[in-house]
Amino acid sequence: MKELINQYENKQPEIVFNWKDSETEAEGWAVINSLRGGAAGGGTRMRAGLDMNEVLSLAKTMEIKFTVSGPAIGGAKSGINFDPKDPRKKGVLERWYKAVSPLLKSYYGTGGDLNVDEIHEVIPITEDCGVWHPQEGVFNGHFHPTEADKINRIGQLRHGVIKVLENEQYSPDITKKYTVADMVTGFGVAEAVKHYYDIYGGDVKGKKAIVQGFGNVGSAAAYYLAQMGAKVVGIIDISGGMINEEGFTFEEIKELFLKKKGNTLEADNLIPFEEMNERVWKLNAEVFAPCAASRLITKDQIASLIASGLEVVSCGANVPFADQEIFYGEIMEYTDEKISLIPDFISNCGMARVFAYFMERRVAMTDEAIFEDTSNTIKKALEKTYQKSNKTSGISSTAYEIALNQLV
Numbered sequence: 501m502k503e504l505i506n507q508y509e510n511k512q513p514e515i516v517f518n519w520k521d522s523e524t525e526a527e528g529w530a531v532i533n534s535l536r537g538g539a540a541g542g543g544t545r546m547r548a549g550l551d552m553n554e555v556l557s558l559a560k561t562m563e564i565k566f567t568v569s570g571p572a573i574g575g576a577k578s579g580i581n582f583d584p585k586d587p588r589k590k591g592v593l594e595r596w597y598k599a600v601s602p603l604l605k606s607y608y609g610t611g612g613d614l615n616v617d618e619i620h621e622v623i624p625i626t627e628d629c630g631v632w633h634p635q636e637g638v639f640n641g642h643f644h645p646t647e648a649d650k651i652n653r654i655g656q657l658r659h660g661v662i663k664v665l666e667n668e669q670y671s672p673d674i675t676k677k678y679t680v681a682d683m684v685t686g687f688g689v690a691e692a693v694k695h696y697y698d699i700y701g702g703d704v705k706g707k708k709a710i711v712q713g714f715g716n717v718g719s720a721a722a723y724y725l726a727q728m729g730a731k732v733v734g735i736i737d738i739s740g741g742m743i744n745e746e747g748f749t750f751e752e753i754k755e756l757f758l759k760k761k762g763n764t765l766e767a768d769n770l771i772p773f774e775e776m777n778e779r780v781w782k783l784n785a786e787v788f789a790p791c792a793a794s795r796l797i798t799k800d801q802i803a804s805l806i807a808s809g810l811e812v813v814s815c816g817a818n819v820p821f822a823d824q825e826i827f828y829g830e831i832m833e834y835t836d837e838k839i840s841l842i843p844d845f846i847s848n849c850g851m852a853r854v855f856a857y858f859m860e861r862r863v864a865m866t867d868e869a870i871f872e873d874t875s876n877t878i879k880k881a882l883e884k885t886y887q888k889s890n891k892t893s894g895i896s897s898t899a900y901e902i903a904l905n906q907l908v
Contacts, residue, residue, distance in 0.1 A: 522595070524588050530577075530600055530603060533556070533560050536563065536573055539642035543577065546614070578600065584615035601629040612681075632650075643859065665679065683716075685848055686724060687720055688875070689816040691874070692842045695875075700892050705729030706729060708731050710785045710805070712788070781805055792817055794818050814847045816844075819844065842895060843899050843900065846899060853873065885898050
């Protein structure tokens with residue numbers, strides 16, 4: 501497996517598109533790792549200090565994710581080195597998408613990512629550049645649909661991603677108009693835990709869980725874990741955290757979800773971050789869902805959780821461990837050898853799978869059909885991993901081997 505990873509990591513990307521903004525100091529890269537299947541996909545992110553290597557590692561990560569979520573295309577990513585809080589952000593994005601629009605028309609599909617919003621920024625700005633939909637390049641490069649078929653499937657994509665949830669099973673409050681895009685990634689993180697216990701043995705009900713991060717992914721993962729009967733005992737967020745060693749009730753988690761401010765946890769009795777960061781890693785819990793930023797979790801932190809009874813990690817963040825390596829660094833390997841570690845390309849593939857689902861011909865557009873499709877995709881990936889090795893350790897290395905054998 502490590503040999504496969506080395507081969508894959510060291511293979512040069514097929515296309516690197518570099519852009520320097522004419523009006524600001526912004527610089528951007530679109531990295532297309534490969535045009536497997538005639539196209540490539542991956543979102544657009546923006547942050548100060550971003551560099552080409554970050555974009556390249558994310559493009560390679562996307563390619564692995566597509567082996568699970570589909571379609572069978574190459575991985576790509578766009579990144580812009582610019583402060584997203586700068587008032588000139590909109591102009592930067594407009595000029596970026598104008599420059600990259602020939603790729604988006606031909607063979608590259610993009611979406612939202614860190615600090616770039618799919619619905620309010622990517623879709624309207626790319627439309628103004630003459631792109632039918634940010635995923636148009638995937639249709640043209642991979643699917644080669646007729647014009648009528650393309651119109652139909654782009655219509656599905658447009659409506660599906662922003663579809664407001666109507667089914668109370670999937671929405672914390674149907675009056676608040678949560679969308680598929682708001683909830684599906686966190687849903688997948690929770691479903692990965694449920695399927696893990698169903699396949700490898702056990703029951704998610706009654707298991708104690710810790711969630712790191714309370715943005716779109718973490719808050720939804722906490723909500724769905726509590727809904728399935730897991731007991732969330734700790735939530736750590738940039739704003740602070742909360743602990744209840746007996747487990748918060750589903751109603752309490754739901755209330756925290758509805759009260760969050762933007763992407764941060766909001767409560768009267770928040771434990772300050774420094775104190776929370778001392779206490780949370782010593783909690784007794786069987787389930788851990790890291791859903792904050794990438795590369796945060798240290799070896800000491802995960803070792804402490806393992807010593808306190810941790811059984812399974814379901815990754816909401818891409819590469820949650822503080823490793824230098826793109827994929828399988830020392831901390832990740834340590835965790836994978838000790839306990840069950842569901843890799844990010846399986847557990848957080850929800851949004852990628854939703855895109856793939858809506859690209860298919862005339863699919864059902866109900867909440868149940870969309871969410872069940874994501875759940876089944878994660879279940880099949882874990883079943884494949886179990887068929888190759890039924891051990892509860894080494895899940896990530898086995899899953900990488902299955903994925904990389906399709907790519908290298």
